[in-house]
Every structure is written in structure tokens, then in C-alpha cells.
Amino acid sequence: MTDLTRLTLAEARDGLKAKKFTSVELTQAHVDAVTRAKQLNCYIVETPEKALDMAKAADARLARGEGGALEGLPLGIKDLYCTDGVQTTAASHILEGFVPRYESTVTSNLWRDGAVMLGKLNLDEFAMGSSNETSYFGPVVSPWRRNGSDAKIVPGGSSGGSSAAVAAHLCLGATATDTGGSIRQPAAFTGTVGIKPTYGRCSRWGIVAFASSLDQAGPITRNVRDCAIMLRSMAGHDLKDTTSVDAPVPDYEKAVGASVKGKVIGIPREYRLDGLSPEIAALWDRGIDWLRAAGAEIRDISLPHTRHALPAYYIVAPAEASSNLARYDGIRYGLRKTGKDIVDLYEKTRAEGFGKEVRRRIMIGTYVLSAGYYDAYYLRAQKIRSLIKRDFDLAYEAGVDAILTPATPSPAFAQGEKGSADPVEMYLNDVFTVTVNMAGLPGLVVPAGLSSDGLPLGLQLIGRPFEEETLFSLGEAIEQAAPKMVLPEPWWD
Amino acid sequence: MSVDLATVRRIAHLARISVSADEAPHLQNELNAILGFVEELSSVNVEGVEPMTSVLPMRMKKRVDEITDGYIQDKVLANAPAREDGFFVVPKVIE
Numbered sequence: 289m290t291d292l293t294r295l296t297l298a299e300a301r302d303g304l305k306a307k308k309f310t311s312v313e314l315t316q317a318h319v320d321a322v323t324r325a326k327q328l329n330c331y332i333v334e335t336p337e338k339a340l341d342m343a344k345a346a347d348a349r350l351a352r353g354e355g356g357a358l359e360g361l362p363l364g365i366k367d368l369y370c371t372d373g374v375q376t377t378a379a380s381h382i383l384e385g386f387v388p389r390y391e392s393t394v395t396s397n398l399w400r401d402g403a404v405m406l407g408k409l410n411l412d413e414f415a416m417g418s419s420n421e422t423s424y425f426g427p428v429v430s431p432w433r434r435n436g437s438d439a440k441i442v443p444g445g446s447s448g449g450s451s452a453a454v455a456a457h458l459c460l461g462a463t464a465t466d467t468g469g470s471i472r473q474p475a476a477f478t479g480t481v482g483i484k485p486t487y488g489r490c491s492r493w494g495i496v497a498f499a500s501s502l503d504q505a506g507p508i509t510r511n512v513r514d515c516a517i518m519l520r521s522m523a524g525h526d527l528k529d530t531t532s533v534d535a536p537v538p539d540y541e542k543a544v545g546a547s548v549k550g551k552v553i554g555i556p557r558e559y560r561l562d563g564l565s566p567e568i569a570a571l572w573d574r575g576i577d578w579l580r581a582a583g584a585e586i587r588d589i590s591l592p593h594t595r596h597a598l599p600a601y602y603i604v605a606p607a608e609a610s611s612n613l614a615r616y617d618g619i620r621y622g623l624r625k626t627g628k629d630i631v632d633l634y635e636k637t638r639a640e641g642f643g644k645e646v647r648r649r650i651m652i653g654t655y656v657l658s659a660g661y662y663d664a665y666y667l668r669a670q671k672i673r674s675l676i677k678r679d680f681d682l683a684y685e686a687g688v689d690a691i692l693t694p695a696t697p698s699p700a701f702a703q704g705e706k707g708s709a710d711p712v713e714m715y716l717n718d719v720f721t722v723t724v725n726m727a728g729l730p731g732l733v734v735p736a737g738l739s740s741d742g743l744p745l746g747l748q749l750i751g752r753p754f755e756e757e758t759l760f761s762l763g764e765a766i767e768q769a770a771p772k773m774v775l776p777e778p779w780w781d
Numbered sequence: 782m783s784v785d786l787a788t789v790r791r792i793a794h795l796a797r798i799s800v801s802a803d804e805a806p807h808l809q810n811e812l813n814a815i816l817g818f819v820e821e822l823s824s825v826n827v828e829g830v831e832p833m834t835s836v837l838p839m840r841m842k843k844r845v846d847e848i849t850d851g852y853i854q855d856k857v858l859a860n861a862p863a864r865e866d867g868f869f870v871v872p873k874v875i876e
Contacts, residue, residue, distance in 0.1 A: 385860075386860050387859070387860060388860075389853075389856035389859050389860075390856075486836060487835075487836050488835075488836060527844055530841060530842050530844075531835075533839075534842070593825075596821070596822060596825055599818055599819040599820075599821055599822050600819075600822060602815060602818060602819055603819055603822070610796060614797075617797075618862065619861070619862075619869055619871055620857075620860070620861055620869060621860035621861060621862075622860070622862070623862070624862035624863070626872075627872070629872055629873075629874075630871060630872050630874050631797065632799075633871075633872055634797040635793075635794075635797050635798060635799035636799055638796075638797055638798045638799075639798050639799040639800070642798065647798055647808075648808070648811055648812070648815075650796050650798065651789075651792050651793065651796055651798070651808065651812060652812060652815055652816075654792050654795050654796040655784065655788075655792045655812070655816075658792070658795060664823070665819075667832055668822060668823075668825075668827055669822065670832030670833050671827040671830040671831070671832050671833075672822060672825055672827065672830075673832070673833035674830050674831055674832060674833040675825070675827070675830060677833055677836075710814050711811055711814060711815060712814055712815065712818045715818070726833075727836070728835070728836030729836070753836050753837050754837075
């Protein structure tokens, strides 16, 4: 039998339905691959026994001719999703040993549809980071390497465990979350596909909160079809999240392969930043050519408030984080350090429990929300969000169906290369993705080529609210046109 | 706008995070780098602009005001660092 970890999610689904193999065989192959890939540090917790139990139950349902859309398919779960009875840490010391007694809505939806859990995937602490280097459980290593070098390359962040595990075939697909680019940037860095759906498409209930007005769940997979399949199961209305939207979930897979003839693609001039790498500019131009060749109409557009998005994000996100992370007090769950009184207990617990980047963001958030500064910072940033969103609204009203941009300003970098002197250097990774969160729009990243040093590069498609289907159709058109990426030899295996 | 050391200590206390004397100057530099980065926003004209509240115009949902769970004391306390007789245990807070 061929190695079952080489299958796409759709192929594995079809193979199970056709009884070519069982979910137990499929799951065991992935459990073994995970066990051999420890040096990538993708998983914080592995759950092989649970996975095989779930696989047995799935096989029983399949044998009866039953089973949901993801029946018997082994997935990885970002360790930001609370999982009943399985440690959930957000990659933070402050939550080490925390075992939820409830299940997030999105993972409940996956189990409802028959999926199998392989374990909990590493991430930047509380999803704050772009390289997975802020995890308390150590950095994740990308399976990709630069030509002729064995330097450890980052898988992006914050969903770096998800992107690396998918790229290295350590699961068929993974859940991820995106607050400023945390699905799309890691997908771009690892040659995988990731979608941040429209805000409200997936329930946030049971996902450890970072910035509530920006956070959204989504999948990372190895191709566009798999991404569409997973999103359909993850999405849906939830009474437990008032911001989740009560609208039917389309069968996204039907959009994969649909014609893109006549679709109007906006090319925003403001994304052609001063100093944009020629390699990224050339990749973008190739993407434009591919979509034009597929029958789309290309149109230059302007999104004039683009350059304010990243600074405004670095007010909104830390402000909301400082409020959300106030719950980690050492009283109800997680780490507790003793102090001379209750305030001392809080201060010692939080100083030790949170890592450097998280402490920094809580401090910034506390400052911008403090008396006398709220209007000057947070309120102003929320007004700038309206301006950013209005730019997109005007483009869409003028007939644009989707917008094509680069995913990241550079390919992946090596561990320790960025952000050690100035935190802002790391923040610039999100320059092309953060506008999408600020406006609440859907954004899909697809692999589009390799950099001169042999690392993956991605393109981003930004859509109209709740029109993820258009993105899947366009994404597949790029996938078909782009050169096939040869996965690295499994040096970690 | 930039912050001085006293402000760093005040913010740290508001955030309930203890900051050592060694750490404070580093933190001050990093916070000022971030505040410098967001400085440009003060030049954006936001006259008459409403703050963003949602992606599509929609009414905030309200659920029926009824009890949907309860009697899960064990679950609520399961992860507490210290608990006793169905309560969270904390240091003395009232003299």
C-alpha cells in the first residue's frame, strides 16, 4: 500500500468511502509520521490513543454506510481550541496543565462530521507572533529549507504548528486562527493553503481569545479543495457567539473548479510598497497573468488607507488582548505564584506565566486604554478601521469581485533572524494580511512559486464579505497555473 | 508620544504584571518603538467617521433569557490551583 500520508484530504475521504483502506490504517500512518517528526516540534500534545479510538468509531460508521463529511480523516488542532479532556495551553506557561471540561464549537463541528484528532498543534504564545518563536514549548521548525543550507526556517505564525504539520504530512489538514495574518502568513511560508473566512463565519466560542473583534478560525490544508471541504465543516451559526452569523453554509467544494471567466480582479496600487522585493513583485505579476489567462478581468484599484492598517492594528489588537488576558489571574485555572497579598499574587503569576511578547502587548494595550488615552488611540484606530473598510466597500461597489495581493513581503526567514532588536520588524510581516482582519473580510492564501533560495511564496485573494466561494474558484485557478512545488525530502523523518 | 520609566511602572501595575528594575528600561524602549510606529495615525483625518462595529450591518442578537446550564461545580473548579469545599481558595483579601 502507498504511504497514506501522501494523500490529500479529498483523496483520503474518497478512498475511505471506496473502502480502499480503513480510517484506522490512515490514522496509524499519521500517528507514526508524527512520532518520527519530533524535531519539527509541531505538536504540543499528541493524542494517538484518542485518534485510534475515533478512527475505530469512524470505521464502524463507514461500514454501516454512514458517516459525515470528514468521516475518519485525521486532523491536527491548533492548541488555541479548547478540547474537552485534552490539555489546551495557547502555548503559554500560564495555561500549562489546563484541561478544559468543554469543547470549542468549531472542533465540535469537526467531530460531528466524523474527523479524527491527532493532537494539539504548537503556535506563538496566545497567537501573538509571526514565526512561532514565542511559544513556551519551543519554536516549530518548517519542513522547508533554503537551497544548500540546513538553517532552521520558521514556519510562520502564529499558526506555525498547523502550517508545518500540514506541509510535512503530519495530518491531512489543520485548524488555525487568524487575527492579523496568523493563518495566511504561515500558509505562505510553507507552501500550503489557508483561508481566513469573513468575520462571523466560524464561531469563536471555546477558542482562547486574543483580539475578539479580529479573531477568526479557519483551516490550513495542502490544496484549495481540501480547504473548502474543511471550512464547510468548521463554519456555521452558534448561539454561544453573538458575533457568529446566522446564514447558511454553502458547499464550498462546489466552487472549486468553477469558471472564473469575467470575474473582476482588483490590483491595489498601495500594496506595491516602496522597497517591495523584486521577487515578490514578479510573483504578483505572474499571478495577474494567470488569472487573466483564466478569463478574469484585471483592474487597477486604489485602497488609499492601506498604510494605516498595520499601525491601527497594533492599537486595536493589544487593547483587546489586554482586556481578554485579564482573566489569567492565577485563581480559577492555570499557573499560580504565591505572593504576600492578592495583588502580589496576580503580578507574580502574570509576570512568570506570560512570555515577553505577550507581556509587551498587554502593556501597550493597557496604556492605550488607560484614562485619557482611549479616544486618542483605541477610538481613533476603530475609526480608521471604518476608513479601511470603506476603501474595500467602494472597490466592491464598483464591480470588483476579488483583490489579488502578495501574501507576505518576503519568504520565510531563519530562527532568530528577525525582531530581536525591534519588535516592529516582526510586525511588518503582516503588512499585506492585516487589512483583511481590520475590514473583517475573507482572505485566501495559495502557494504560487519558490523564492530564489528555494522557499515557498504565496499570493493572497481578498473577497467580498461571505463570498468565500469566489475565493476558492480563483484560488484553484492560481493553483492550476502555478508551478507544482516539490516538497522537501523528509529530512526530519 | 513616548513613555518614561515611571509610566512604564504605572502601566505594569495597572496590567498586574510585576516588572523588575532591570527589565523596565528595556520595556520602555520597546513600548516607545511601538508607540513611535503608531504615531502616524494622529495625522489621519477621522472627522465625522464612525468607529467600526461590524462587517455587514446587522442587529446584535439576543438570546432568550433562560438558564442553559448549571450544576457543574466540579467542572468549574476542576482546574483551580487551590480549592476547598466547592470554593476557589485565595489569599486573605479583607483585613
